[in-house]
Every structure is written in C-alpha cells, then in structure tokens.
Amino acid sequence: MVKTREWVSTLEVWNPHELSVEDRALLAEAHVAASKAYAPYSEFYVGGAVRLADGNIVRGSNQENMAYPSGMCGERVAVFAAGAQHPGVTMMAVAIVSPSEKAISEAFMPCGGCRQVLVEAERRQGSPIRVLLQVRDEEVAISSSAVNLVPFAFEAFGLGGTGTNGREG
Numbered sequence: 001m002v003k004t005r006e007w008v009s010t011l012e013v014w015n016p017h018e019l020s021v022e023d024r025a026l027l028a029e030a031h032v033a034a035s036k037a038y039a040p041y042s043e044f045y046v047g048g049a050v051r052l053a054d055g056n057i058v059r060g061s062n063q064e065n066m067a068y069p070s071g072m073c074g075e076r077v078a079v080f081a082a083g084a085q086h087p088g089v090t091m092m093a094v095a096i097v098s099p100s101e102k103a104i105s106e107a108f109m110p111c112g113g114c115r116q117v118l119v120e121a122e123r124r125q126g127s128p129i130r131v132l133l134q135v136r137d138e139e140v141a142i143s144s145s146a147v148n149l150v151p152f153a154f155e156a157f158g159l160g161g162t163g164t165n166g167r168e169g
C-alpha cells in the first residue's frame with residue numbers, strides 16, 4: 001500500500017484598492033525598490049520591501065552580475081538586509097513586486113531559493129511572514145505565511161516550524 005502526502009496551499013487574490021493602508025504602503029515601497037534594481041541582463045526588475053515589527057521598512061532590489069550566479073534576487077536582498085541591519089526584529093510582511101514588461105505571468109512567484117529563505121526567517125523568529133505579490137496593478141496575491149509557498153520545505157538544524165502543512169494519508 002503506497003502512502004501519500006498532501007500539501008494544501010491557499011493564496012488570497014486582492015484588489016489593491018481594497019488593501020489596508022499599511023499593505024498599500026509596503027507595496028509602494030517595493031515599487032520604489034524595483035525602480036532601483038540593477039538588472040541589465042534579464043531586464044526583469046524586482047523590488048522587495050520588508051515591514052518590521054518596530055515599524056521600519058527595509059527595501060531590496062535584484063542585483064545582477066556579469067557572472068550570473070553572483071547576482072541576487074530582489075526579495076532575498078531585502079530579507080537579508082533586514083536581518084543584517086535589524087537583527088532579531090520580527091519581520092511582519094514582505095511585499096514583492098515586478099513592474100517589468102516581462103513579468104506578464106499571473107503566477108508571479110519568488111524563486112525556490114527565496115521561498116526557502118523566507119521559510120527559514122519565519123522559523124527563526126517563530127512567527128509567520130505575510131507575503132504580498134504584485135505583478136499586475138489590478139491584483140495582489142497574498143499568503144498569510146511563507147510556509148504556504150514551500151511544500152515540504154528543506155528541514156535542517158532542527159529549526160522546527162510554524163505551520164507544518166504536510167499531511168500523511
């Protein structure tokens with residue numbers, strides 16, 4: 001008898017005009033960040049903005065490099081900058097946006113590496129990070145926790161977890 005494991009993940013899709021002032025402000029910060037991206041190779045401009053529990057906002061944008069693997073995604077730059085500049089301060093939410101013409105997919109999502117970084121940030125701080133994703137002006141996809149974006153996330157170092165969603169059946 002083969003056992004199966006199931007992962008259930010839900011995203012809310014919002015009209016940005018119906019979001020809270022706080023969420024709209026965070027998205028605006030991410031758009032500012034995207035405008036400062038260095039992406040001459042991909043021309044895929046991504047901005048991230050992290051809202052911290054103390055009210056600070058930390059921006060990041062993708063930073064590419066001629067030696068391709070040396071570049072870094074915008075949301076990861078933001079999360080790492082928040083961790084470096086405000087160590088120990090809880091990350092409440094991260095907005096990730098791309099205004100690029102290339103970002104035409106309705107399913108604009110962080111790459112696997114960035115999702116794993118967000119999950120580990122959640123596990124370190126012991127509370128979820130809301131993730132707001134905007135690629136088209138008329139829609140914002142929101143996840144209540146980064147763990148919803150990473151089925152069966154890499155588990156190491158006994159960090160435990162907020163929200164283990166995997167179920168055996």
Ligand SMILES: [Zn+2]
Nearest residue numbers: 073110111114
């Ligand atoms: Zn990434």
